Every structure is written in C-alpha cells, then in structure tokens.
Amino acid sequence: MRLWYDKPARYFEESLPIGNGKIGGLIYGDPADDIINLNDITYWTGGPVDNGEGFGASKWVAEIRKALFNEDYRLADSLQHYLQGGESADYQPVGTLHIIGDNKAPVTDYKRTLDIDSSLVHIDYTQGGVRYHREYFATFPDRLIAIRLTADKPASINTKVMLTALVPHNVKASDKQLTMIGHAMGDELETIHSCTVLLLNNDGGTVSGADSTLTVSGANAVTIYLVNETSFGGARAKPITTGSDYIEKATDEAWHTKNVTYKMIRDRHVSDYQRFYDRVKFRLGYQQCDNTKPTDKLLKEYTARTEKALGNEGAAATNGQTPSNALSSISGPEDADDDALETLYFQYGRYLLISSSRYQNSPVMLQGLWSPYLYSPWHGNYTMNINLEECYWPAEAVNLSEMTKPLEGFVSSLRDNGIYTARNYYGINDGWCCCHNSDIWAKTSPVGGGKQDPKWCNWNMGGAWVVSAVWDHYLYTNDKNYLRRKAFPLMKGAAEFCSEWLVRNPNKPDELITAPSTSPEAEYITDKGYKGATCYGGTSDLAIIRELFVNVLAAADVLDIKNDFTKKIAKQLEELHPYTVGKNGDLNEWYYDWDDADVHHRHQSHLYGLYPGHTLPPELYDAARRTLEMRGDESTGWSTGWRINLWARLGDGNHAYRLYRYLLRYVSPQDYNGPDAVHRGGTYPNLFDAHPPFQIDGNFGGTAGVCEMLVRSTPDGITLLPALPDEWKDGAITGIRLRGHYVVDMEWKNGKVTNYTITSKEPLSAVVKVNGHTKKLKLKKRGNEMLYSVSNVF
Template identity: 45%
Template sequence: MMGALVCLGRVLPVTADEGQDNLTLRYNRPAEYFEEALVIGNGTLGAVVYGGTDKDRISLNDLTLWTGEPDKSVTTPDAYKAIPDIRALLDKEDYRAADSEYRRVQGHYSENYQPLGTLTINYLDREADVTSYQRLLDIGNATSQTAYRRGGKLFTTDYFASAPDSVIVIRLKSESDKGINAVLSFDSPLPHSAVSGDHAISAEGYAAYHSYPVYYGGVKEKHLYDPDRGIHFKTIIKVIAPPACVESHPSGELKIKDCSEALILIANATSFNGFDKDPVKEGRDYQHIVARRMKQAMAKTYDELRRSHVADYKQFFDRVSLDLGETAPDIATLTTDEQLRLYTDSLQHNPELEALYFQYGRYLLISSSRTPGVPANLQGLWNEKILPPWSCNYTTNINLEENYWAAETTNLSEMHRPLMDFIGNLSRTGKETAKAYYGVDKGWCLAHNTDIWAMTCPVGLRDGDPSWACWTMGGAWLSTHIWEHYSFTQDKDFLKDAYPMLKGAAEFCMGWLVEKDGYLMTSPGTSPENKFVTPDGYVGATLYGSASDLALTRECLIDAVHAAEALGVDKDFRKHAKQTLSKLLPYRVGKNGNLQEWFHDWKDEDPKHRHQSHLVGLYPGHHLSIADTPELARACARTLEIKGDETTGWSTGWRVNLYARLHDSKNAYHIYRKLLRYVSPDGYQGKDARRGGGTYPNLLDAHSPFQIDGNFGGCAGVVEMLMQSTADEIILLPALPAQWKDGSVKGICARGGFVVDMAWKDGKVVSLAVFSRKGGKTRISFNGKRNSISLKAGEKKQLL
C-alpha cells in the first residue's frame, strides 16, 4: 500500500491490488488542458490534477459552492394567466403566435456552479532533465500518481480525495534527501483573501449572491457580489514536513525546501446549509468545520489516511467486476490517449479499454455523488470556470437523469440517494411553480433547469427560445427515479417516505392535461430543444400533443400507481391515474415508419437532432418494448435509423441504451464505439484537432464541451447489453455484441433486488449465480430458456 515504483521508464505496482492495467488510466506527459487532466473526488471535494514537473496545478471544487441564495420569489407574477391564451392560439393552429405568447411563461435562470480555486506547486529545481515520466489514475483504488526522474532521481506525487477524512491528500516524495524544493500558492477566481502561517495557507472567500448564464446577454455584469451575502468558504492547505523545511511568506505562500518527503492536506467547507437556508444568516459554521476536518486529518499518517480512503472506496467499487476479454499486448502497453486514438482510427479490438470506460463511469459516480441533497451536476464535480457552459447546472430534460442511469444496475445505489434528497427539495419549491406559472393547484413540477437552490420555474426571462426554455416535464421525469430506486432495492421504508414526491409529480401531470378530440394531452407543450416545420414552412416549438410530454406522463403515472399498490395506499388516486392513462393520446407511427414526435406528422427542422425525447418510454422508461409493443418498438428503431449515428456525447450514450433495449447488439456496440471516439481538448488548435461528440484524452465525455452525462450513459449501456430486467423477469445477454463473445461480469443488479454474477462463452451463459437482497421470485431467460427461481432474503443460488 505504498504507491508505485518507476522501473525502466514504466510505473509498476507495489502490491497486487494496485495499478491493475485494465483499471488504470496512463499517460506519458503532464496535462496541458483540462480535458487531459485527471479528476479525483470524495463526493463533495474534488480536484483536477495536471501532474506538471516544473509547475503542478491542482484545481479544486466543492460541490456545494454555487452562486445564489434560496429561491423564494416568483419572477413572473401571474404567468399562469397566459396559459389559456396559448391554448386558444394552438386550437387555431397559430403556432407562431403561440411561440411568442409562451415566452410570457418564463422566469429567471439558474445560478452558476463555481470553482473553488487552484493550488499551484512551483518546483524550484528545474535544471536537471526529466525522464521516465508517467501519470496515472488507478480507478481500482481511486488514487492518482505522477512519477518521473529528475537528474536520475525518482520523484513521485501521490493524490487522492478521502471521503472518510474529508480531505484531499497529496504526498511529494523524492529519492534525494533534499530533493523537494517548491513554493505552494493558492488562488481563486472568487473574491477571497489568503494568508500563510503555521505551515498552512488559509483562504476565505465568497461566491456571488446572484449570477446569470454565460449565454444571457441582457446584463453587463454576470455576477453580483456582496461580502454579506452568498455562499462563503474557507480552505486550509496544510504542509506536514520537518519544521525546518517549511517557510511561510507574507504573500500567503508556503515554501518547502530541502526535504525528501512532504505531505499536503487540503480541507474546505462552505456555509451552504440547505436549499432553503440563507447561507449567511442561517449558514453552517464553515470556519469551525474546516478547522475540525484538518485537525482530525493531521492526526493520521499518510498510510493511515490512504488505508481508510481505499477501504471506503473499494466497498463500493469492488462490488462489480467486468471482463470483456484481453487487449493485444502491443496495444495494452500504449498510453490511454494513444489507445483511444487508435481505437477511433482503426477497427482494432480493445476490450480492456471498453471495460475501463465502463468502470470509469462507476468511479466518477462514486467520486461526485456522495453529498446529501446535492447530486452530481452537469460536469459531475469538476469545473474550472466561473461562467461554465450551461452554468454547470442541473439540466433536467435528459442530463441530470442520465447521470444516474447506472446507479442501480452497477450496484451503486447509495450514490443515487443524493438525487432522491434533491427531488424532495424540488417537490417543495415545485408546488409554487405549478400554481404560479401553470395554474395547476395539485402536485409539483420542474422545468428545464435547476440548481443547488432547487429552483423549479421555467427559465428564459421572457427572452428564451420556447424549444428549451418552456419545457414542463422535469418533475415527471426525475420522479421516475424514485420507483427505479425502489425496484432495485425493495426498500419499503424509502418508498413510504418518497411516495408523496412521486404522487405529487403525477398529480401535476394529470392537472396539466387537457381534453382534445376525445383524448387527454398536453397543451401547450414542446419536445426538448427540437423544432417542427409546419406545412407553410414555419419552424416552431410550441404545440399540443407532444409525444415526449405524453411518454413522460405515462411513465410517471405508471410508476406512481405501482408505488401506491406496493404500499397499499390511495385507491382513489390509483383509479384516477389509471383512467387518465386509458385516455392519453396514443402513440402514432409516422409516414416514414418513425415514432411520431409531433401531433401532426410534420418534418423536423433537424432530422438528425441530438434529442430523442419521444423515445423515453423505451429507455429509460419501460412501457415500450419489443415484447409488449412490437410495432412501436420498430418505429423507435426507424427513428434512430433516421437520426443516424453522428451526435453529441450524452446523446450517443442514450442511443447505446436505446439500441440495447431493442436487442440490437450490432448497433448498440457500433454506437458504443462512437461514444469512445477520440476528441481533442477544447483549447487544442493543432491541424489534427478533432471536434464533436465522443471522449476526451482523460476519458471524460465530450458533448462537446465536457458534460459528464455521456460517461454515465455509456456505463449504463454496457449493463443493458449484458442484462435487462423487469419486475418479473431477468434477461441475460439480450444485446451481446459479437466482439464480446466471451466474458464475465459480477455484481450487476436487476429489478426485484437481485444481484447477478455470470460468465459466457461463444455468446452462451456458462456460469450463473443469483443473489437476493430481500427474497423473492423472478424468471431468468438465457440460452433460449426461461427459468423460474425463488430465493430467500440473503440467499445466493448457483444456477449454472
């Protein structure tokens, strides 16, 4: 457990459980761009590690550091009064006027997620040549390391973010007795002050009390600051080394000189105390909290800190293992970015890279989703910009949901809980939004964006395009995660507590529907970010009978009914919901054989549009399937065929899952390879630069720019290819690619509380064991047969 050694230019693991080749990202030079750097995180505190030899840059984030204050006002009073006018315009088929009028039903934008700052380590000994450089991230242990020789002497830097001790740990180590000479400094793009003393840098600062998105042009100042408002933070960076080796400078810097080893501990706390608490008047005692964290961490040795971190992390990560085959040795010895580029440019088989990408998704979820009430955001945890793309917020027309598609199936149910808590917050603020913006008195809703303050209003400030700003179904979609969590855990206590949130979302859906031509449908509605073309050539967004609205309404109502039945409650509500379901406008198949997205069989402005929201009933929903709705499943397949395979990162991740649900192994794998397409760092301007959707050198998802949802969507897609489940059945290898004809997986989860271990050869299951968390019955389909099994709680049965 002592890190790694450099031998003949290669980093070699000291113990067998560290540095496994198929669980390690490897590079042979420092990172120049964010998209090359390595990310670590403990679920709240995170770092982006560049691994420089002259200057090492470690950018820091805290998941609770946002602009803003509690969201307690309605930006657009009486917005709901516009709804009848919009409906009347739609009844007259006046889509241009409806688009214009729908802007009246828009409120403020979300706040911005903020970077904490950057720790810079400037090395003073730069004369000697650097050789044998290696930079790695071992996701099997959640540890990172930079190793190289300077003047022939080994120098290593180890990094990890500890959840048990709430600190980031950095260890500098040199073979030379006096090999470490460096200056440490901290800077932040936020208003702050920093001082040094007692071998530590102490910094305090605050975020803006209000901000606007980078794309909003209605104001000159995007951030409004006041030292008496907004979320405050305190960061302590402590150096542990012989006293004579550390000096404090009046400038706020620390100097480390003439030692062979130095330990750097980073702790942070913010005043955020909940979505409804003023972070100044009702904020946490962040100064005391960070001091306590640092004191407790300082009481441990490096080895003790590392052992507790690894043990904590592995209790989650080690639940699942995946073997898709061995990569050819001449490819396996390449760095990760070289492998990714080769994988993109050739038809080379690289099953270890494909499995690594899957496990990397699990690593990222563990690292970014362990803060109660604060789920992983658009970039997970890692953001370096005070005006990040799309505010680095929670975009709920796909992106936040996709972040959690892999939580249950890959045995990381605990990482799903921050989202459950967050839904609870949204259900409270969303009640006011339902009334004030939509005139619906029952239930709650959520629009296109939200933030740490659980804002739920539609965004746009009456200037946003309705295609994205006026979407209403975020609450319906997010609430389906409640039933998903229960389906996998069978946790009745959780369901009892969360059921009112799911029911409230369903009640809004029913209150939002109108009757037209004998059917219930939404009016007004949109299909996220997509636009239709009317016969007279108008390109619009606002319509009635949006297929995606109705798909989400169906899924939400079905889940709410199931939850009420599981709890044995709300007979009247169940009856009402079932009656509503029976009267919803049915799906239709368009003239091109596609699943019709618009009420009328209109053309799309962009037939290859990245969003495929009307397919949500196929995945992640469950009411469309090749078994139960074969005609509609074929229409879904035709829709995907029309859209093609060139799209953004998160959309590619979604399409992997959609093809898997269609049991289309060929296309599921083809799209998975598309997801792993090499994309250059955003700032790289060379002639060989590559843009578009795919994967950056550090394996983060390229939307582009960076959005983490594609990582999670791709991770979930691997499980969908290997196993699918319903409340009654588990299907093994439903979309197994020919390229994965031999392999094994352990620890993946099925609905009903079952955990599956299996191995397969030549596409047939040859070993199978099933564990039941709560006890129960299910059917398992594999090798052309269907088997019924019954297990007791805690029982594991070997079936093959």
C-alpha cells in the first residue's frame, strides 16, 4: 500500500501529505529545492463569533413566509438577504520549509514514496555518485514533523534549511535552530498567532545560521524536528488575551526532542499509526497486488481503460439513459493494476483520516489539513450542507471510531453558538441550528452579507444534519453512557429547533412544512417560468428533519425517555409533508413538481433519506433511482463519492462501481494548462480528490462507497455483499465495523461469501443476510479472549 513516483512534485496536487491531526506537511521532494508546505489545523483568520449578530433579523421570517404563501417567490428570494450575516474565517498555511541541496550534479534513479502501511514518506536518488535517502513523518505521540537526511558516503550532505511563510512573520536563526513567529492575516492584535521551532541535529560536518537559514556542510546525516503551536484556545477564547500560550508550548515541545533519539520518535510514530491502520485489510482478486507502477502512471492507464470501455456511454448516462455494464469488458493482465489502484484508494482514505482528524474540537476542513494557499478555496471552511458530514461517512465503518472525536467536540461548539443563531435569525428560543458555512470559531449564522445568493446562504439545516454523526457513533459502539451524556443532548437540541421551525401549510393545514426553505445550492423553475431558490416544504429539509426525529425517538427509547417533547415530535413526524413523485417518475426536490434549473446538479440533497439516511421508504427506491439517472454520472469529485453510496444503497453495485471508476479518473494539477491537461471531477496525481479544485470529502466519500458496496448494517440487521460489483467477484476484507457493535471479516469467491466471522465485545445476537439467506446468530465467547464471535464457512 504505497503511492510512489519517479520524479519530484511540481504542483501541490502531486505532493505527498503527512499529518498528525494537528500539523501537516506537503512534500514535493526536489533534491535541488525540497519544498514542504506546512499547515496547522488551528491556524485561521478571525476570532470568536459575535453572538449578538443578527439580533432582530427574525422579524423578516414572517415577511418571507407571507411572500411564499402568496406564491411570490421573487419577493421571497429578495427578502432572504435580510437573513444573512458575515462571512466565515479563512484557513491559512503556517509556513514553508525549504531543504536546498548544494550538489549540482544530475539526479538519477529517483523515487518518491508514501508508504501508507507505516505513514512514512521516502525520497531516494543518486547524485554525483552518492545515494541519498530522506525520510519524513508527522507524529502524534511526539507532536512534531521529523525529517532524516542520510547518504551512503560520509561527509556528503551539503544543504541549506530555510523557513518562511506567506503570512506576516519573523524568523530568527540561533544555534542549530530556526524560530518563526507569525500571525494569520488580519489585525495583529486580534488574530491567531503561531510559533514554529525547527531544530537541526547533524552527524559530522558543520552548521551555521543566519536570518531564516541554517547551512549544513559536510555532514554524514541530518535530523530535523519541527514543532508548531498556535494561540487558538477554543472557539470562545480570544487568541491574544485568553488564547493558548503558543510560544511556551512550542518551546516545551522543542526541548522534548533533546531527550529522545530519532529512532525512538520514529518507532513511537509507526506503532501509534499502525494500531489504527492495521485494523482493516482489503484485497481484490486472489492475492494482494504488487504495486509496480508509478501511481500517476497507474492512474492514467486506469483512466484510459475506463474511458475506452465506456466509450460514448458516459454521455448517454449524463443524458439520463441507463447504461449497460460496459465495464465488464475490462479484463486481462490489467486486472491486477485495477485491483491495486482500487484497494490503494480505499486505504488512502483511511490514511488521510488518521492523518487529519485527531485534534480536539478541530475536524477536517474542506482540504483536510493540507492547503498551500494563503486563502484556501471556499475559505477552507466547514461546509455543512454535505461536505463536512461526507468526510466522516467512512470513519466508523473503517474502524477509525476515534477519529470522530474532533467532530463531536466541534458539534458541541456549534450547539453553544447555534442557540443564539436560532434566536436572532429565526425567532426560536428552544434548541440550536447551524447554517451553510462554519469555521474554527464554530460559526453558525447564515453568511452572504446581505448580497449573496439565497440558494446557498440561507440554509439552516446544518445542525440537524451533522448530529447524525454522533448518533451513528452510538450505533457503532453501543455506548449508552456516550449517548446519554454527549449524543442525545446534541440531537435533542437540533430537534427542538426543527420542531419549532416547522409550520402549518396554510393551503393544507393538516401537514407540516418548513418555510422558508432551500435545497442546498439548487434552483427551481416554477410553472410560471421564475427561476429561484426560496420555497416552502423543500424535500431535503423534510428528509433531514424526518431522519432526525426518528433518530431522537430511537435514542430516547434506548435511554427510556418518554416526555412531552418525544410525544410532540412523534406526532409531528406523522404530519410532515410526504415525499412525492414527479411527472418523470423521479423524487420531487420541491414541494411542487417544478423543473430543476440544472437537472444534472451536483447536489442531490432530496435523496438524503436514502443515503446517508435510512428513512426513505423502499417503495420510493424506483423514484430515487430515476432521480439519479436524470442527474447523470458526470459530476464533481465529492458528488461522485455521494452517488457511489446512493447507487450502492439501491443495491446496484455495478453502477456504484462505474462511478467509483469515474471518481478515479486522472485530473491534471489545477495550475497545469499544457496540451494534455484534464480538468474535471476525479483524482489528482497524488490521489487527492478533484472537485475541482481539491476537496478531501471526495476521498472519504469514495472510501465510504467501498464499505457500502461490501457491507450494509442497520440496527435491524447485517447484509454481506449487498451491492457487489461484477468486477469484484473475488476478494476479502477484514476489520470492517458494523452498526450494533460488530466487526466482520469475510472472504468471497465468484460473487458469493465463502466464509465470514462476526465479532463483538458483547454476547450479542446478529441477524445476518448472506448469499440470499437470512439467519439469526448468537455470538459466543471465543476461548479465553474477552470477545464473542460467530463464524460460518460455505
């Protein structure tokens, strides 16, 4: 399981990412100037949100509803601007490290590798008759980035090490040390500050320092440690007055390296990483593939086979026609290469999650942890209408439950601020809500500044959506204490807001709807020809609320809670405006059977109840299928990831696999515009997802999609191979977690499970559907272990 290349990276989308959940690096690996972009997940502009923002804006809700129920959608769109607040903060890079080689001889035998089995990056090359090796990693136990430079001949390392940044900064060189103090863009007295300390240890040779550079001459080996801390002290702490003592923390972490060896730090890092990574193994075909081709070449050849097999069918699918399974024609010696890339991409998603989601209250942002830009695309923010949630879809299933803790802490901060957003903007004194964009400060209010399009600014279902993750954490762990203390209060607060936000439809008083409503980033065309975004009773709103109410009632049942509130939402659940099917046989996105302004739109929010939810009735699956056919297969990277899961949830593994191959189509780096440039949704040379530009949610959506094709679990039962593609007829996977607190290992051949083992830490019963048969199985104690399991061999 490795990504490897035979040349240095020229672009960000070719670099190799390392991270420990807080600090990260993007490694380019050029011997002449090895660039490492540096990030810290807590480094943002801005400061704590003003919880007085929007006070009094709620008076406009009644006016918007009046316009809507008069069917004046143009006026409703216009009035929505009064329910908009300021923009979110920006994620920013901490700095850039340069390792500049003094050897001017030609470079040969170059290889750049990311080993995701051990979370180590290696650069190997020959120059001037010397074989050089560089190793890089970001370690969680020791909270630093480590780099080791070695050569096969003594006194061969001659290099400069330089530290700089795009943000305002100052660098000071001292004895084998660089110290950089900087701050994010904005008022120096208000914004987040950082302290970066680089320490250099040399074996032989000499080291001198000046300004922002250390110069190494004639060394046998060099070790570099880099630590970074910021003044971010939590969403409510002012970075300067009540924030973290970042200089003292960085200094302490730097001094810690004086008492350990490189080998100790490396061993701790690998051991810590592998205790998570090694939980899941995935194989396609009869044996694990030998990854013998550079990853960019593997990706390009894979893409060429996909496009050759599909031919013109991609265009037919985009136009709403159901394609045949042309991918079944892909067979031959390239099968092993396909298996290698498809399993690598799955495990790469797990690597990225371990590397970017381990720091308290700071979940992965749109680019995960890694961005070289002063101003990241879309602020690098937490986009609440799908993107943040998609990042955590695979976490529980791929046995990385611990990586959801930053999201849990962040949701608590959203709750604290969202109470004020509910009151100020929507006039609701119970519960909390969150709108489209958030940031490190847990912003919950709508954005747009009174000027932006309501189709994305004026959506307030973010809180209702994101709490599904904390409910899922309970389902996977059976941790009632967690449900009682953490999950249920967050879910209940989101449900309280939604309960008060629902209104009677004056045209049909027996049903409840939302008003105003939008369907994230989408637009309708009314029967009178008006193109707009604001409506009432949008399907996605009601699907999210329906799912939330069902989950809250289920949680209340587990906790033996029955009170006026549970009775209220149970009644409201029955009165929600139902799903409707349109004239084209598709699931309506809007209250009325209006046309979509863009039938191929990247969002499919009205299918929320199908996936990631579980509440869309099976009798509407055909309508959901028709909706997906009309949307087509060509889309952005993260949307393709979502569609993989939707098709898999419908049981159509071949179509899900088709989209998996679409997701893995080669895309050129964003700034490359040569004659062979390709810019679309897909995958960059370093396997980062191309929205475009890079958005990490597509990587995580793809990894989740593999799980959904192989295993389906609900509180009611387990299905093995529910949507297995024809192309994956043989394989094995171990360590996949299931709702209900189970883990499954299984192997299959010719599309049928040949053996499986289900394990739990509790003596549970499991309802299992396998090879078309359903059985109820009792897990029994396994030897002297504190585990219970059941196995079956066919």
